[in-house]
Amino acid sequence: MPFHLSPVSWLLVLSVLVQLVYAAYYFWPFALRRPAETAEPAPQHEQAHPVSIIVAARNALEQLRYLMPELLQQDYAQFEVVLIDDRSDDDTGLYTQQLTQYYPNVRLVTIGSTPEGIAPKKYALTLGIKVARYPYLLFTDADCQPSSNQWLRHMARGFDGGADIVLGYGPYAEAEGLLNKLVRFETLLTGLQYLSFAERGQPYMGVGRNLAYTKATFMATKGFASHIRRLSGDDDLLVQDAVQLGRRASVVTAAEAQTISQAPDSWGQWWRQKRRHMSAGSRYRFSDRVRIGTFILANGLFYVGTLVAFVVPEPEWVALAAVWGLRTSTVVATYAQASRRLHDRQPLWLFPVLDAGYFFAYSLLTASLVLNRNPSRWK
Structure with missing residues (x-):
């Protein structure tokens, strides 16, 4: 009897094949690679790579009380911290002014108002970058914590070999609840995508809580000029513009080079955050949209095809079980290896x-952006 599969089963097979191609070409080479990520002291080298750490904060006094000591204790030869007080109503500015009296490498930029029509965070970062003394810029957020006092050293070493952009990883802290597990999984999957694509020579984004680039790169892209009115994109759209100009990116995944953040503690907060981040995707280069979109679509069609397969007359249970078994084992193995490479262990089961x-959730977020294109404002 000739071998026959229904259109639904062929859809499932095709979607899994696409996912296997991504796993074989991007994800597994990245997940299995074990780069030498030591950070032995090299004072002469570090003197040649002075770094300005830039943090934009609004009403973040409590977060800064934890962050600033960690930044000031970084084991690095020459660096400064540029803190941008963006229209704060609390004592953020006063706290930083007190730090400047004791630490000459702490500098304060105070913003009283933002010009109409300009994204507030991009305006704040632009002012901070303009006053930065050093040619190498490292960015994080006020609610982050470097995982070690070697964070700056590891990220700065990403510039070795002539890289213009350094892409780091910023996981969320583990906590109780389903939301935290979903947020941490989504962060792992996103990190696996943008870091593995970058290692294949196809960088398309970074995350602002752990990202570095040269001041020359920022000037070459004319800063955030091409998307200055968009609330999101101070990280990924900057990388997009830089790559378009031929700037090179490197990847740093050492455990000591991470920044840890607290995950959103409500579904509404996470939903608004994701809408803001995803809204920048329409500005990606066409090739990046196709590459990312194909992966997302293949996964989405797999689940749609599975639902359809259960309701059609005489489901092909053997084919469905085989496809599900192959995909599930591949997904679990891939994410498990990625979690090891990124030092972000999560429950395999x-x-x-x-x-x-x-x-x-991604499907719902996409639909919401199509129906309502106004993302939530930053702070």
Whole structure:
């Protein structure tokens, strides 16, 4: 009897094949690679790579009380901290002014108002970059914590070899609850995508809580000029513009080079955050949109095809079980290896559930952006 599969089964097979191609070409080479990421002291080298750490903050006094000591204790030969007080109503400015009296490498930029029609965070970062003394810029957020006092050293070493951009990883702290697990899984998956693509020579984004680039790169892109009115994109759209100009990116994944953040503690907060981040995607280069979109679409069609397969007459259970078994084992193994490379261990047994939940949420987020293109404002 000739071998026959229904259109739904062929859809499932095709979607899994696409995912296997991504796993074989991008994800597995990245996940299995073990780069030498030592950070032995090299004072002469570090003197040649002085760094300005730039932090934009609004009403973030409590977060800064934890962050600033960690930044000031970084084990690096020459650096400064540029803190931008963006229209704060609390004592952020006063706290930083007190630090400047004791630490000459702390500088304060105070913003009283933002010009109409300009994204506030991009305006704040622009002013901070303009006053930065050093040619190498390292960015994080006020609610982050470097994972070690070697964070700056590892990230700065990413500029070795002539890189213009250094892409780091910023996981969220582990906490109780399903939301935290979903947020951490989504962060792992996003990190796996943009870091593995970059290692294949196809960088398309970075995350502002752990990102570095040269001041010359910022000047070459004319700063955030091409997207200055968009609320999001101070990180990924800057990388997009820089890559378009031929700037090179490197990847740093050492455990000591991470910044840890507290995950959103409510579904509404996470939803607004994701809408803001995803709204920048329409400005990506066409090739990047195709590359990312194909991966997302293949995963989405897999779940749609599975739902359809259960309701059609005489489901092909053997084919469905085989496809599901192949995909599930590949997904779990890939994410497990990626979590080791990124030093972000997560519960393996939940990966299939979180994967399905993420792509369901992604579909809803995409639909919401199509229906309402106004993302939430930053702070």
